[in-house]
Structure formats: C-alpha cells, structure tokens
Amino acid sequence: MQNAHAMNPPGDAPASRLKDGPGPGSREAAALDATWSDPPGLLGWLAAVNHKSIARRFIATTFFFFLAGGLLALVMRLQLARPGSKLVGPDLYNQLFTMHGSTMMFLFAVPVMQAVAVYLVPLMLGTRSIAFPRLNAFAYWIFLFGGVMLYVVFVLGAGPDVGWFSYVPLAGPDYSPGKRADFWAQMITFTELSALLEAIVVITTVFKLRAPGMTLNRIPLFVWAMLVTAFMVLFAMPSVMLASTMLIMDRLVGSHFFNPAEGGDVVLWQHLFWFFGHPEVYLIFLPGLGFLSAIIPTFARRPIFGYTAMVLSLIATAFLAFGLWVHHMFAVNLPELGKSFFTAASMLIAIPSAVQIFCWLATLWSGKLDFKTPLLFVLGFFFILVLGGMTGIMLASVPLDLQVHDSYFVVAHLHYVLIGGAVFPLFGAFYYWYPKITGRLMSERLGRWNFWLFFTGFNVAFFPMHLLGLKGMPRRVYTYQAGLGWDTMNMVATIGALTIAAAVLLFIVNAVRSLRHGAPAGANPWGAGTLEWATESPPPPCNFHAIPVVHGREPLWEPPRTEADGARPAFTHVGGLAADTRELLATTVLDARPDLRVNFPDPTIWPFVSAVAVTALFIGSIFTPWAVVWGSIPIAIALTAWFWPQRAETSVHLSLERKPWQ
C-alpha cells in the first residue's frame, strides 16, 4: 500500500511554524494580519478573497442598485403625480417598472442580506474566514456582472419591459420579439447562481466554523436567520432558474414549454415563478427578523426572550413559505379546493410571525430601552409590518384578492411588507454595524432625522395606494384620466416618494460624513453581547488574533469564570493554529467541539477570470446557442486553474498535515 506521503517532498515531518497568539501587538498577531490580508495592487484587488473585502464590495454594489431602483421608482411617481402626464411614454414606463421590480428583488433585497451575512456571520461565529472564500469571491463577481449587464442594456434603450415576473406569453417570442426578455432571463441566472453559491458558503460556515463552545443553541439569532434563509435559497432559487432557462430556450431554440399551440402551458411559468417568488419574500424578510433579534437585545439591555421559540418560528416560517405560492395565482383558473388550501396556509404563517413579534415585545417590555437610531428603525418596523401583515391576511382571502387583483392595493401591501419587513430593519442594521465596518459611529442627530423622514415619507407614499386600489386604480399603467378620484392621492403619494428620497439622501450624507468625522467607535460601542463586538472595529484581516471559546449565547455578557469564585477554570481562547499560513479551526456540527485544522486557499485571480468566462458564455448565448458549447471551454480552463494546487502552497500544507487517525 502506498500512502499519502509517497509523493511528498523528503523530510516532510511537521515543521515548527509560528502559532497564533493571545492578543494584538505580538509577533504572532502581526503574522496573522499579514497572512489574512488581501494582496496589494490592482491584481491583488481582483484576487481578494477576504470575506470582509468581498462583503464591503457586495454591500456597496447592492446599495448602488438600491439607489438606481429607487431613482426609477421616483421617475414613475413623478409621471403619475398628475393625470395625463407626458414625462415618460408607455414604452419607457414599462421598462421602468420592470427594471425597478427586477432591481429591488434580484439586485438588492436578497443580495444585500447575503452581503451583510458574508461580513457578519464569520465574526459572529468567532472564526477567521467564511467557508470557501474563493467561491464567495466568484459569487460576488457573477452578481456584479449580471447586474451591470442589465443596466447597460437599459441605458442602451433595450431594457426588459415585461415586468419583474416576466409572465408568458407576454415575455415569450411572439409578444416580446428582440432581446429584452432574454437579457432579463440571463440576469436571473447570474443573480440566482450567486445567491445559491452564497447559500452553500453560509451553511458550511455556520455548521463547521463556529468557535469552540458555540453549540447549536448558542448561535446568534441573526446567524440562525441567515442559516434558515440559506436553506430556503437552496430549495427556492432552482425553480426560477429552471423557469428562466425554459423561457430563454423558447425564445432562442424554438422549444415549446409555454406555447399552448404545441402542448405547452403558460400557467406552468406562474407555478415555477411563484414557487420561487413567494419564498423570495421570506428570503428578504427572515434576515430582517435576524437584524431585529440582534438590535433589540442590545438596546433593551437584556437577552432575547424566548430564544428557542424564536428559532423554531424561523424554521416554521421557512417551511410554510413554500406552501403559499398559489396565493399569487388566485385569479388563475385553478381548482377551488387548492385555493382553499393556500388560503389556509397563507393565514397559518401569521402564527410563527406573531410568536416572534411577541418575543421581541416581551424583550422590549422587560428591558431598559436605549432609544438610539437602530432601535427607532426597529420600532418603525413594528408599525409598518403589522399593517402590511394585516393586508396580507386580507389578500389571502380569495374573494378580496379577486376584487383588488392587479390594483394599487397590492402595490401598497407588498411595499408595506417588503420595506417594513426588510428595509427598515436593514437601515437599523446599517446604523448598528456601521462602526464595526468603519471604526466610527454615524451621527445620531442625522440618524433621527433620517428615520423620521423615511417613516413619514413611506406612509405618505404608500398608505394612499391602499385607497387608490380600493377605488380601482390598476397597477402598471403609465397614466390615467383626470376626474376618476385618483388625482389627489397620486400627488400625495409622489410627495411621499420625494420625502423618502430626501431621507435616503440624508442617510448617504451621514454615512459618507461619518467615515471621517464620526466618533471613534472602539470594539463595542453599544455594549452588545455577541462575538463580532469582541474584536477591534474595523476587525483585523484575521478577524480575531485569538479565537475565543464560547460559554453562553451572549459571550460578552457572560460573567468571567474563575477558580476563585468556585467555577471550573474555563478556556478563554484557542491556541495552536498556524499564524503564518491560512489555517482555520473547524468544529463539530452539533456541539462545536474542535475537530480539524483546515488549510484555506490563498487569494487568486481565477474566481474573477471564471466569472468573466461565465459572463461571456451567458451573454453570448443570448445571440447563439453555440456560445454554450464554445463558452464552456474557457470556463473549464479557468475552473481548472482555480482548483489546481500551487506547489509552494502545497508544501506549506504538507508541513502542517496530520492524518485523520493520527
């Protein structure tokens, strides 16, 4: 039998290497910082794999798309402010609402949550990196290229114009000739591929890279929310990828999935789309709940009430979210029994949501509240989401849904749910974690102005839409006649939208100004209990110079264990990992016992090159199916180079190698 070392260089006994140390400033700490830093220069920038570098880019990119999507919405509101307006014509208006919806759903809402998770999850778990750092970088590049492609074609006047749901037959080859719907379908593949890869990265990180002692029932609730979200992504996103692949095949190679004349069925699109589309709402909502569960205990100065109930509610919400898709299709001719089932399921999901809301209220009720800006956004969430939830229960009823279907009532409901459920918590989260990312606090005074402007503007913009819908104003119309009773409310809604824009502008001013002029934050400016606050702000490249050992759900709030007070002596940190190469501690899945020392790969440009090759294939395939054949060759080359080990790197790994049974 020939063993693993048969091909190793001679003298391969484990070398004595520099091991990690207890605190900053030491030789070991300097080595760790150098080891985990991204390389310098442009090539180094393209080769970066540090999860914080990737996350900062990811957050900035999604925020850029948020601004772009918001600007499109503002143009639509200006168009609708007065009856008979000629600011934009019907063609551009169709592009505007398609691009707005597609941007907010595919290029902002889910990716921004994943981007925040990429930054925070490793810090909250007490580890030095996210799992599969090269895959993480690749996912970002893919996302960036997909989003940029969509905006380039929009600026060139070829933006998709068939809605963010891209219903067939409108999006099919007969009713949408040209390439607009093709670019939309390919953008879906880019962004969903990115989301799926990020889901794998997050799941592996959570299960295998937690600090010792962080058992499953000690994982921070935000991490639980992202873990559940990642599992939902695994099972929801393939549906829209399959649907968009079918769509582009119908358009490009003459297949007939959605062509009734040849045995296809347009309702199949709706089933596949909404099997993804409804869980998508919860993919946006659950991370928002995670933000709340991080912010509320900190500003209530007490641990969260009902931790176990909160976790179970997150899981129950995820399960139920998959059973609701047909409530988007009540206007389709479906069996009545099916509609009743989906009505019941839609109402049932209010239960786990209510459990969480009551747990947060109990935490707030029994805590000592510190009304800082992040908490204000949380309180705004309660008001807005409860209203959105109420109209959700109304829409779960088939008769009412049929009455207000495709009206502004639905627009009002979905914005209350999505902005209330996700954007308000997200803004709170920005204020909360900004110091961890930048090392400085945002201005509290500007933050309060930001909140009140946003809260007021939001309600002024979207509450009248409920009434507009009940008065019969349809959605997706570029103008309307005077005298229908819609004029005043549309004007009010537009004023509200402008107020939101002012609030977002104020947020940008605050964020940019605070980069230089914000008060220095220190490691833990809010006195929070979770591990990301145990390291410097911003964290060093290696996150933690010494990996902590965890003894409770809020490690920073745990009383110190000393022999003097009778407690058993506790481990305070991990030692023995290499400091001069990327070595990481993996722990067991359930109880987070130390399990492995894992060698992590160095930065490389190949994820970037692979993403470029994938982009070339997908853009090429819009024009010719042969692009799939020829485009796969550079992808295979790039992926092989990515995977291929470097001899120098391998030599280091071999010096640290220890077999599983040694």
Next chain:
Amino acid sequence: MAMTRRELDVSGLPSYAFGHRSLMWWGTFGLIAIEGTLFALAIGSYLYLRSQSDAWPIGAPPPQLLWGTVNTLILLASTWPNHKAKRAAEACDLLRTRRWLMTGLAFSVAFLVVRGFEFGALHTRWDSNAYGSIVWMLLGLHTVHLLTDTYDTAVLGVLLFTGPMEGQRFADVSENALYWYFVVFSWLPIYAVVYGVPRLQ
C-alpha cells in the same frame, strides 16, 4: 484575584477528514440539494405538462427503451468502482485510489457515448412540441451533470498522477464519489419518467 487564563491547544488536530467532518462534504451536500431540487422541479414540470395534454407523448411513439436501459445498467454498475475509489481514498491508499478513480472515469465516458445514442432514440426533437422540449430538457440536465462530473473526475485523476499531492486530495476523491452517487440515483426517477410515463395508459 486575576482570572485564570487557559488556552485550548488545537495543534494536534488532524488537517483533513472525510464525510460530514469535511467542509467539502457540506459544499457537495449543498450542490446536491440544489440540483436535486432542480431535477424534482423538472420532473414536476413534465408531469404537469402531461396532465394538461390530451395525448402523451405528443405526436410521437414512446422513446426506444434499449439505450436508456443500457445506460441505466452502466450507471448502476459505475457505483462499484466509485465505492472502491471512495474506500481507497478514505484509507489514503494512493495506488488503489488512482486505479478505481480511472475505472469510474471509464464508466462515465462509456455512459456519455451511449447517451448520444439515447438522444437519437427519443423519437422527438426539442422543438417538435412541449413533450419533446421537456424530454430533451430532462435528459439535457442530467447530461450536463454527467459532463461536469466526468471532467471533474478527469482533473482529479490527473492530479493524483502528477501531484502535488496532499491528504486533502483524498477527501476530494471521497466527495467526488458522493456526488457521483447523486448523479446515478437522480437518474433513476428521470429514467422512470422519460421511459415509463409515455407507456402508461
């Protein structure tokens, strides 16, 4: 009194492992979950289209059984060399790992060749009608998985022969075998649908 500081020394831990202890296992698990969902939804779409159609298959006889059945047997047989490769990798036995990985690769190449005949025996084209489209999609999706896994296995094989070699490569072989099991067992429901459903009255 000052707090007692203790350090949890992890320097003696192994540097790679197999199964759910390995990070690669979780990555593979994620891929399997995604692609399993994709297959399930594609099969669901097939059954949905069939439920909406008066005649099935549409305008064609059922696909010829021969090549699909031959391929099913090849795939089932290929689990044996893959299992042996997995066992050899987990014993860190380089010679046996090379031998069985290459045997498994030969099986997958044989399968891909027969898959070519299989497409020719479907009696329908992707652009004939919805039946042709969904059958080609099911077979196409599975073939893409085979192609990528065959290429992946080949690259891994070259690495095993040329080096540089480290223990983690054995874990890669083990996960490669796990993914191959998925490719094999996901084929069985697709085979049942593509070849069985058109023959149901």
